[in-house]
Amino acid sequence: MTTPSNDSGAGLLRLHPDGTASRGSRILGIVVLVGSVLFLYVALVASKPDESLDAMGQLVRIMYVHVPAAIACYLAFFVTAVASAMYLWKRTTGWDALAASSAEIGVVFTALTLLTGSIWGHTTWGTWWEWDPRLTSTALMFVLYIGYLALRRAIIDPVSRAKQSAILGIIAFANVPIVHYSVDWWRSLHQTATVASLDPQIDGLRLFALFLGMILAMLLYAWLLLHRFRLEFASQALEAKGLDYALQERRAEGRADAAEVAATAAPALDAEEVR
Amino acid sequence: MDAVVRFRAAVCLLGRFPALAGVDLDVAPGEIVLLQGPNGAGKTTLLRACAGLVPVTEGEATVLGVDLVADRRPVRPLVGVLGHRTGLYDDLSVAENVRFWSRAGRSRVADADAALARLGLDGRLADVPVAMLSAGQRRRTALAILVARRPRLWLLDEPHAALDQDGRDLVDRLMTDAVGAGATVLFASHELDRARAVAHRTVTVAGGTVSGLLDGAVAAPAAEPAGEVPVA
């Protein structure tokens, strides 16, 4: 494999020698940056505030971040579930690294969803938290996947860690619809129609802003996953590398022990012949 | 009959520590083989590997015809393991423990009761909760479960530990009786003089490596480490 020719291409394409960047990830990074600028322009400047019935005015712009973030975290946890299933099937460390990376990114996006949802709640209901079904099930999912990351940290043996977190990765995702369904149903009993009326009438440039936000969230997720996966893969390779070293060390220790045992065993053997 | 245990350059990992870094071992049917070596040499891991409790990640490992590298679980019902930890429920009595583990291991209740009597646990001790037993009595209970199981391969980790004098004599008798009845015994011990008296052959375990082949058996080419300079 040729080492990357670092000096080729414009300064932008010069990659840090040790980093997890590559030509592909750098290009994707540039696309994401350009997309962000465009998105900010459309979301904050170009699109008009919402003047419909119960106008939310400028506040509709919060939705352009909140909704894409929510979708991105579901995507991330879906990828974790698929990668976990693939690990159980194929048993290659790549799938395990992918599951772990996607879960961590999912947790970050969930945090962002909760944060923007809370700000959104404060603007409309005056409280920092509102028992909106989507927000509530997102909070439950947040704790569950923090538990997933905690489980990974709690297991030392790489194979055992991969297998147990793969199973949890699948079960946790199987839980998302159940939690979602029961919370929605629970709130629909108590909350009359307040939620329905709040979805602002989104059309024209506003719809484009939301659409652009979703695309940007996907690209951002992909870029983050690319880097986070390589980081995870490299650190697992490093763990394994320590293994070969430990194997050599163990064998050296073995030779030393054998010599020492041979030295002590010699007289004992003679005693045995005598008996 | 081919070897009961056949290891060639076998490697076992405990987490990231290579507890076994290259084992060549043969145990023929009806043999009593003693594993000797310093603490941490890998004796316990080797016994657990034979029992299918630890994955063999490299090399060949076959016990009682079961290829441990492919799937190590089928060997488990065929072996009897006695380790430092006795695997008993503290809240259950001696008899309840032996009966539960015997029925769990598919052996007959008659064998369980016979084993209790054999280990001298059928009297007052039978109904004592295991939590209140001494280490020696706990080990006798674990031995009773093993005897009731009538395994084809006995895997004993320091069987004499925590036993009194006649307890140790009893262990030696159990081993010779079992072999007499067609089983095979692989055990680790630090009481070398007593252990050598009963063992047919002694194998040294050092630094996770073993060379205990029967004469005439061919050792696998020693797996050369990758020779890569470890990155600081």
Add this chain to the structure above:
Amino acid sequence: MGTVLAATSAWTYVGVTYGATVVLIGGYAASIVHRGRKVGRQLPPEERKWS
């Protein structure tokens, strides 16, 4: 007056939201790249599948 106040507070909410987003995502991205370099440095090039 009220609407102006409301408008400015609306913009502060929007500003806080976008600011928080940039900080959270940007901070996380930076930490990944930084950790990536730290680990990558300890790994000889041929081990890295991506470059």
Add this chain to the structure above:
Amino acid sequence: MPDAPASDLLPRESILRDAALVMGKDLRIERHSKVTLGQLLPFALLVLILFAFALDPDRRILEEATPGLFWLAVLFSMLLAIQRAFSVETADGVIDALRLSDLDPAGIFLGKAAGIGLHLLVLEAALLVGVTVLYGTTPHGWLLLAATMLTATAGLAAAGSLYGVLAAGLRVRDTLLPILMLPVVAPVLIAGTEAFTAAYEQSSGEGWRWCGLLAVFAALYVVIGIFAFEPLLEES
């Protein structure tokens, strides 16, 4: 030759026999140690009393919140029951003995779940008496109450047995189990509370729909448990 190797092992019977064996063992351990009756039951009732301190004992609030408080107390007791059920299995090399035994892992899963389920039902019965006496409420719609308790307990026991073995071998299992389990059993808390509210207020069939959700939850976790228990037992 009494010691001849047992080539004629008894054939491996059904999973249910293994489950019955494991459950019998758990019940016998309980009979000897009295942990559920002696410690979990008082804990559950204590939780009800603490709710009264927290919610100012003017009966209106406690009465209204009785279904919710009941299931909250069940959830906390469930966590302790699961930790007890699996601390028994992780002591003194018992996990290795389980792997070496010929018990079918699915049987072990069902046996443990049944054991936990029975203990939970005992706690729930006591809690029902507790809320009736302490909060001055009178239970109605006994059929719906019983159905809800059975389906919810089945779900909690199955999920508990699965997450219990997942966390069993870990040093941090006591702190990890709650954050793994409580988000998962949140729907049971919601459904149980709503069904109980419907029963207590003798309102429409709404309660039975929540019961249906509990049954689906329980069925899902029994199926997941039967397949996922073996690899988890292997790795714990």
